[in-house]
Amino acid sequence: MKFGVVVFPGSNCDYDCYYVLANVMRVDTVWLWHQDHDLQGCDCVILPGGFSYGDYLRTGAIARFSPIMASIRRFAQEGGLVLGICNGFQILLESGLLPGALLPNRDGRFVCRYTYLKVENTDTPFTQLFSPGEIVRIPIAHHQGNFFMSSSELEELKRKKQIIFRYCGPHGEENVRFNPNGSVENIAGVTSPDFRVLGMMPHPERASEALLGSEDGKKLFLSLITWLKENQGGRNRKNR
Amino acid sequence: MKYRGKIIVVLKEGVFDPQGVTIRNALHTLGYGEVGEVKTGKFFEVMMEEENLELARKRIQEMCDQLLVNPVIERYSFEVGVEQ
Numbered sequence: 001m002k003f004g005v006v007v008f009p010g011s012n013c014d015y016d017c018y019y020v021l022a023n024v025m026r027v028d029t030v031w032l033w034h035q036d037h038d039l040q041g042c043d044c045v046i047l048p049g050g051f052s053y054g055d056y057l058r059t060g061a062i063a064r065f066s067p068i069m070a071s072i073r074r075f076a077q078e079g080g081l082v083l084g085i086c087n088g089f090q091i092l093l094e095s096g097l098l099p100g101a102l103l104p105n106r107d108g109r110f111v112c113r114y115t116y117l118k119v120e121n122t123d124t125p126f127t128q129l130f131s132p133g134e135i136v137r138i139p140i141a142h143h144q145g146n147f148f149m150s151s152s153e154l155e156e157l158k159r160k161k162q163i164i165f166r167y168c169g170p171h172g173e174e175n176v177r178f179n180p181n182g183s184v185e186n187i188a189g190v191t192s193p194d195f196r197v198l199g200m201m202p203h204p205e206r207a208s209e210a211l212l213g214s215e216d217g218k219k220l221f222l223s224l225i226t227w228l229k230e231n232q233g234g235r236n237r238k239n240r
Numbered sequence: 241m242k243y244r245g246k247i248i249v250v251l252k253e254g255v256f257d258p259q260g261v262t263i264r265n266a267l268h269t270l271g272y273g274e275v276g277e278v279k280t281g282k283f284f285e286v287m288m289e290e291e292n293l294e295l296a297r298k299r300i301q302e303m304c305d306q307l308l309v310n311p312v313i314e315r316y317s318f319e320v321g322v323e324q
Contacts, residue, residue: 057307057308058310061307061310094310100312101312103255103256103313105258106256106258107258108259146256148255148256148313149312
């Protein structure tokens with residue numbers, strides 16, 4: 001089983017992801033350089049947070065055309081696991097690997113703090129170890145995390161159970177007070193229709209050790225590792 | 241022939257524009273109470289060498305569709321002129 005963390009010019013949460021996978025989860029982890037095409041046999045690819053290409057034009061808009069993204073697109077089409085965190089989520093949206101778009105935060109501010117999330121769908125490789133409706137505490141840090149899509153697309157997203165995380169209060173309250181950025185229906189993370197590509201604004205890698213104030217994010221990585229073990233490293237993807 | 245394309249990208253109707261709202265509020269504070277709405281957007285100027293105007297227009301449209309505009313939230317308009 002092998003994990004790959006993509007390094008774009010401007011990635012700044014890449015080492016955090018690498019550290020959590022290699023040192024906390026103790027799984028084989030490699031760097032994937034944005035100008036390479038080779039995914040080095042990885043079973044799961046992570047697009048980390050940061051400011052790829054300076055956030056110029058639109059966040060994620062230029063990273064989408066990095067050579068590695070063509071390989072990641074093929075990998076995703078074959079059923080490979082792809083996780084995009086924060087700027088990684090923005091890149092997945094700009095790539096069209098996930099539906100919707102991200103707008104600047106409702107209040108026009110950069111928001112950096114812990115949020116509570118409700119796990120909406122546990123029937124995915126990313127969330128299978130969570131309980132349905134479980135409330136977790138994972139931090140956010142972004143200026144452009146206001147998830148947007150048209151109401152007809154939103155209905156489709158709900159019907160296919162592609163909403164994975166919603167912002168909420170400590171007891172699961174879903175109202176505007178607990179929505180840090182103005183996202184439609186408090187959405188914090190969504191998947192592709194086949195549940196193999198997940199994008200989320202909160203940073204699970206920053207909540208993977210008790211020392212940092214929360215270990216809730218660790219369960220996401222553990223879910224992935226468990227899923228890959230159960231599915232022979234995901235290498236029989238095409239036969240699924 | 242040298243051409244200069246001027247491209248304006250704005251948010252689609254119904255997409256919330258926090259910058260626009262903040263600027264409107266600042267204008268109100270300064271006494272410009274007549275301002276109802278402010279929309280922000282992006283402006284690109286593209287200098288290019290092309291065979292003719294028609295081709296220049298076509299290429300700019302492709303640039304917008306591929307990179308400069310996110311069609312989920314934005315719309316665009318542009319004009320192209322001969323560069324002296």
